[in-house]
Amino acid sequence: MSGRVRADTNYSRLWFAVAPMMDWTDRHCRFFHRQLTRRALLYTEMVVADAVIHGDRGRVLGFDACEHPVAVQLGGSDAAKLAEAARVAADFGYDEINLNVGCPSDRVQSGTFGACLMKEPETVARGVAAMKRAVEVPVTVKCRLGVDDQDPEVALDRLADMAFEAGADALWVHARKAWLEGLSPRENRDIPPLDYDRVYRLKQRLSGRFIGVNGGIGSIEDALTHLKKADGAMIGRAAYHMPAILAAADAEVYRDAGPSVDLGDVIRTMALYAGRHIAAGGRLSHVTRHMTGLFHGLPGARRYRQILSTEATRPNAGPEVLVKAFAAVEDAVSQQAA
Incomplete structure (x- = not known):
């Protein structure tokens, strides 16, 4: 488009x-x-x-x-x-x-x-x-x-x-x-x-x-x-x-006072986008290869990268892999806060 x-x-x-x-x-x-x-x-x-x-x-x-x-x-x-x-x-x-x-x-x-x-x-x-x-x-x-x-x-x-x-x-x-x-x-x-x-x-x-x-x-x-x-x-x-x-x-x-960026919303948007790309004949890794550094320096970043680097490259990988990777970050943040 x-x-x-x-x-x-x-x-x-x-x-x-x-x-x-x-x-x-x-x-x-x-x-x-x-x-x-x-x-x-x-x-x-x-x-x-x-x-x-x-x-x-x-x-x-x-x-x-x-x-x-x-x-x-x-x-x-x-x-x-x-x-x-x-x-x-x-x-x-x-x-x-x-x-x-x-x-x-x-x-x-x-x-x-x-x-x-x-x-x-x-x-x-x-x-x-x-x-x-x-x-x-x-x-x-x-x-x-x-x-x-x-x-x-x-x-x-x-x-x-x-x-x-x-x-x-x-x-x-x-x-x-x-x-x-x-x-x-x-x-x-x-x-x-x-x-x-x-x-x-x-x-x-x-x-x-x-x-x-x-x-x-x-x-x-x-x-x-x-x-x-x-x-x-x-x-x-x-x-x-x-x-x-x-x-x-x-x-x-x-100096744009617009809404701040929520990384969870970014992941959800990208999962929907990846789904459309896959439906059109593409692969999940075409999208996720650009996203591995998103949580650089944050709890769970290493596990997030591992999931995208391994599971997202599989031939039949779907957007759920991206959701799973983000869940690893959420879990790590929750554990740190506990």
Whole structure:
């Protein structure tokens, strides 16, 4: 299902976002995260433009209407293909089109997109301009500080200037360089040092542009610190491994006085969602693999993870496994309180 009624992704205000993460932020993960935060901007994992144009669009782009505001991240370097993929994604109802200029994996290097494009800001600008002509929703870019031996002071400024001149509505910066030679994609997430000050300097220079920061943000408190110097804070692995931290985002970041999140309600909603997914031919583990860290640090969390890691992966597993796992947490909390 796609959501045709768009949310207002207005880049004249602050944003808190959950980062696009390959193999992680699929539609099931985003539906789950949306139960924890009403306001955060959610991103798809990177989708290659060719897959959007030539693939099964429902499978590649489908999402639940509750996910709004939700952005699709495209991978590619051909301006015409990016424009066509952006048009398709906008028709599906996505609130934003984001261009990946940061992924360092071998797959994107062979396709000459992702972090490779830090070396080709003219290509990025052509892609942004083509997408802006094709769609009415915001077009944004997510990049690194630079790649390999590039000087981040020069490379980031040049990329940012050309992207904004081409019409980009926002720039999200992962505050690390990427080493395309010598480091694996996993190592590129940790080994290159973080340099938040470089992102802050970019914001100071481009005071009228939206500059968001990503990389190593581990909590809502961290995000709030960054939001004092940047326009947006994007959290990645911490949100995936400890998703309950998202439950504080609406109140702490947006000062939203809405109802607080009840994790029991989240489990019940996800059990119903998993039931629908299974009825449509899916498996319980497609959903629950994103949920194992929900009770991180709480009594019963270990037993909860064990149940999901073993019973939820069985071929005929149903939503009752998720209910059983939550019951282990409830029992542990009751025993501790007794």
